Amino acid sequence: MQRGPSFEAIPTGLGQDSHGFLEDGYYEDGDGDYGFVEDAEEEESAAGDEARAPEENPYEHNHELRLINAYFKEVGMESLMRADEEIRNAAKIKECGAEKVRIEKRIRGILGKKNGRDSEELLSEARELLAGDADNPGLGKLKRLVCLYDVYTTAEARLKGRFVKANLRLVASLAK
Known part of the structure; x- marks a missing residue:
């Protein structure tokens, strides 16, 4: 050639x-x-x-984009709430909060404490008392109240989480 x-x-x-x-x-x-x-x-x-x-890492930018896309994909899996669902969810959150306050008052009455204490401090004291005297039949009511308080706390957190995720989905869809 x-x-x-x-x-x-x-x-x-x-x-x-x-x-x-x-x-x-x-x-x-x-x-x-x-x-x-x-x-x-x-x-x-x-x-x-x-x-x-x-020297720039060419994969760093792609990694950030993949993380952002994964976040939007995860947020996109959550369904949006209709207006009536938002109202019901907010009402349930409010009910859980009211029940927790009512249970706290009953626990204060059983422990003979005044209203000045923080609820976490009060529940911590009730749990310590229950752990020390687990077999005491007189503490059955206190044990049920503490369990109910935990149930309402969990339900309130779950409802708030659902509300936040649905609103994040709305914000993410608007941001796109």
Whole structure:
């Protein structure tokens, strides 16, 4: 197979000016290497940029996009709430909160405590009492009240979580 003429066949000094540039935008770097002037300038600026810029991980950006897409996919799986469902859910959350307050008052009455204590502190004290005297038949009512309080707390958290997820779905669909 025959190749075209190479730059090595060009006699030195032909078409060169005093700066080493050939006519029509060509150059010779002195080592017998020829090329376009624009290419040489781009290579020099690219070499300077590479030296200054830290090396970026091309997969990091894709990883972030995958995380965002996974989040939107997860949020998208949650169904939106209709207006009547939102109203019912909010009412149930309010009922759970009211029942918890009512149960706290009954626990305070059993323990003989005043209203000044925090509910977490009160329940912690009730649980310690139940753990110490688990076989005491007089503490059965207290045990039932603490269990009921836990049930209402769990139900309230579940309902709030559903409400938040549905609203996140709405926000995510608007953000897209």
